[in-house]
């Protein structure tokens with residue numbers, strides 16, 4: 156396990172909210188090596204003590220009592236650096252090339268290339284050192300390829316760790332466990348039994364403080380290109396021969412490559428874009444999002460996977476900001492039984508089976524069945540929908556980044572995204588943004604706190620569309 160971490164973007168939002176708290180928890184739980192050190196790099200001027208005081212104010216919590224915070228702060232050195240200054244980076248950071256390191260770029264993608272060259276010049280990308288990159292990798296396929304070419308000039312794929320923090324979430328990993336640990340599910344997991352799949356990532360949060368980035372990216376690039384496509388890949392991939400990094404990623408890549416590109420004609424049927432206006436979210440008034448660019452904070456898509464297993468099965472992907480509740484879930488909607496023999500309800504009111512895997516905020520698995528167990532004996536053939544519910548109560552809920560940091564320090568790439576997956580993801584996303592542009596797909600306003608624009612209703616899973624129907 157490597158014991159030297161260089162963290163770029165150390166004064167940024169992600170570092171404060173997740174990366175340093177993750178390190179704190181890992182240290183508290185004694186999961187980091189004895190000589191672990193952090194070299195923090197940011198734009199703001201601080202010396203070591205100044206940065207430590209700044210960080211203490213932001214992440215100090217109950218952990219301070221058991222000394223973990225002091226322990227963490229004592230291991231941190233801080234350097235203010237301009238990442239466009241390759242020579243400056245080399246001069247400052249070469250002293251840390253004394254041990255194999257993991258350099259983590261939690262910076263905007265336009266700094267990836269110069270940071271990578273600076274690290275190389277400092278001797279920090281020599282084997283077995285590694286490089287971790289936050290999403291987004293570029294803005295489209297050409298820019299992603301350009302970044303990748305620079306990375307590859309400094310180190311090979313086996314040492315590049317592209318983060319999609321959804322893969323670090325235990326409930327997301329549980330999708331693999333459920334699918335490939337259960338004969339029952341795998342036997343019905345295709346277009347013969349499944350009618351459609353819904354993947355919903357709803358947030359109550361808004362763009363809040365990231366207006367500049369968002370105006371450039373929108374929900375399609377910020378959420379669908381990575382998190383939602385990774386969820387789709389985990390639901391739709393073929394069983395891997397083993398759980399090692401390449402076996403899993405080979406199968407995900409095949410699914411991502413089988414996504415049917417969107418054409419301008421499809422755009423009208425298979426997509427909807429929205430942007431929140433003023434409204435009320437969870438009882439509080441919320442302002443609308445304004446941007447000069449035609450950018451969306453809500454997307455609904457119908458994706459088609461052109462392969463044997465999934466031909467004809469729509470995957471509806473919906474994500475949005477300032478929606479009524481924070482919910483991440485995957486719903487697998489099964490086909491109705493082929494022949495209905497019951498008098499009541501009549502076949503039209505029968506509810507087909509549905510598997511609902513809720514990933515956030517709580518983790519539950521719910522299997523919707525038809526049964527008559529609750530009926531009196533003379534009504535035993537009168538069916539009603541019922542569900543088998545299971546609440547998963549993990550012993551300890553960890554921040555997704557905790558798992559990913561440990562894996563990067565150990566060198567396990569299974570939960571990181573490979574170059575060809577990123578390319579396949581961008582290829583599909585680029586087809587959508589080109590289709591939108593050519594078709595002039597409008598960005599429709601929705602009130603903050605609602606389930607998106609009216610046209611989104613047909614994309615929403617049944618679990619929310621009945622509630623959305625009540626929208627004022």
Ligand code: BG6
Pocket residue numbers: 358360377378515
């Ligand atoms: C990030 C996006 O990658 O994921 C954010 O940039 C989004 O816009 C966030 O809010 C959602 O992550 P989570 O873990 O809160 O579901």
